[in-house]
Amino acid sequence: MSWVRVAPADVIAPGDYATVELESGFVAVFNVDGEFFAIDDVCTHDGGGLAGGAVEDHQVICPRHGARFCLRTGKALTPPAYEPVNHYATRVVDGMVEIEDGQ
Ligand code: FES
Numbered sequence: 001m002s003w004v005r006v007a008p009a010d011v012i013a014p015g016d017y018a019t020v021e022l023e024s025g026f027v028a029v030f031n032v033d034g035e036f037f038a039i040d041d042v043c044t045h046d047g048g049g050l051a052g053g054a055v056e057d058h059q060v061i062c063p064r065h066g067a068r069f070c071l072r073t074g075k076a077l078t079p080p081a082y083e084p085v086n087h088y089a090t091r092v093v094d095g096m097v098e099i100e101d102g103q
Helices: none
Strands: 002-008 017-022 025-032 035-040 059-061 068-070 090-093 096-101
Touching: 002 017, 017 096, 025 096, 035 090
Parallel strands: none
Antiparallel strands: 002 096, 017 025, 025 035, 059 068, 090 096
8 A cells, every 4th residue: 555646736626636546547526615626537437537527525426327336435326337446545745745645
């Protein structure tokens, strides 16, 4: 396990997002009302990117076909996605957003 720096916290404004690449692939990091959530940036339906999808009530909506994923758990909440995405712990250290790479 290790912590991976994403970006300065003040660069990812509430409602905004950033992406970071781990060995396992890209992760999307969302700022929801000042709290950071990180999930794989790959929809389990057909591989669409989730970064940039609309966020409502701690759910991100896949821009391709509209599946919703819980930002807290990675769980797929609505079809056409049924499998969860990985989610990652986040923290802010010295003003930098970090995610825990468990791979
Ligand atoms: S690729 Fe995400 S819902 Fe189809």
